Amino acid sequence: MRPFIEESKADDEVQPQKNQRLPWVAILLLILAITGFVLQALVIIQSPSILLAVAAFYLILFRPRTASIFLFVLYTALFVLQVALLASRWDFKIFNAAVAIYLVNIGITLISIVAVVNLPLRDPALPREGISPAFTPPTSDLRTPEDDLTLWQWMSVSWMSSLISVGKKRQLNEEDVWFLGYEFQHRQLHDAFRELHGTVVRRLLRANWHDLAILTILALLELAANYSAPILLQQLLKAIGNLRYETKPAITWALSILVVRLVAAQSDVFSLWYGRRAYERSRGEMITMLFEKTLNRKIVATIEDKEQKENETSSGEETDTDNTPNANGTSETQGLLNGQNNKADEKQTFLSKVLKPFRRIKRPAPMTEDNAPASMGKILNLMRGDVYEVSGFYTFEEIAC
Secondary structure, X not given: OOOOOOOOOHHHOOOHHHHHOOOHHHHHHHHHHHHHHHHHHHHOOXXXXXXXXXXXXXXXXXXXOOOOHHHHHHHHHHHHXXXXXXXXXXOOOOOOHHHHHHHHHHHHHHHHHHHHHOOEOOOOOOOOOOEOOOOOOOOOOOEOHHHHOEHHHHHHOHHHHHHHHHHHHOOOOHHHOOEOOHHHOHHHHHHXXXXXXXXXXXXXXXXXXXXXXXXXXXXXXXXXXXXXXXXXXXXXXXXXXOOOOOOHHHHHHHHHHHHHHHHHHHHHHHHHHHHHHHHHHHHHHHHHHHHHHHHHHHHHHHHHHHHHHHHHHHHHHHHHHHOOOOOOOOOHHHHHHOOOOOHXXXXXXXXXXXXXXXXXXXXXXOOOOOOOOOOHHHHXXXXXXXXXXXXXXXXXXXXXX
């Protein structure tokens, strides 16, 4: 799935050999996956072994240098599955070799998750000049740290801590806020948006459908988590009623509620970020589109005014030519007064008088509302009203769900 705005990889040609080698994090993850697979096979070949084999093949084939959402979801599902298997087979009284292997595998999965979330979201081969490092004092001279974050920094929004700390001490000024990220800058948005064809709505949907699809999925996930909370709470209360006889169901339902709430909270954070990106992008795309159309119409109107003035000037010269003296040194009017009533001259004079109103001014085509230059009030109304209303994609999940 190709992103709408993609930063050019200028350094790929400088270090081609370095980019082809397997990164050390991928090597670590591969070793952990093979180790976990072997340990799991010592007990029994189950679904965790299959997931570990899939992770190993993925690492060998793709050699990820950046954070992989696929690996994160895979290891998270593996962790939940291993904990569920351990809870179903261990009664917290007997500790043997099988339980130890399960615990080691859970530890390996946790280490793998930590390694994945600490991978950068941006390709390390790209230059980092002009990007503010995370947890440094914010400045308007550098781009936002969003362009160079790890997966954990992005999920936890910890990169905002430096800006929040400044806001606690004093009022934030314009120079305290970072410059927009690469995929939020209007120049890149305008260049990519103008290459799309079709109506404005179709172009907006084509440019922002990734964010809209992600917002819909997150909204459905959050909706399912919210509706499942009363059901899980009911099961927990039932398990608490039998707490004297059995403690495992109560612990299981309590952990389930914790996991569901964590998923809902993280989904809410993701929805906030993707909604903001959809809003900022669509707003920038439409504002730059309005500016471009306004400038084009003003240029066309200026050219038409210039042509009209030239036509009026040429028609004035033709009018002066009709009253200039003829070859005999006398004008046509003077010739008629002196009795020179040549029939050819009379015919020519009559035709010129009849055709004169039609060739005096070459009138341009009337300017309609569609091609007329927009006034400043109309442009401001479009920006203040329509642009901000249409760019409200941050509420798309509320409409979809």
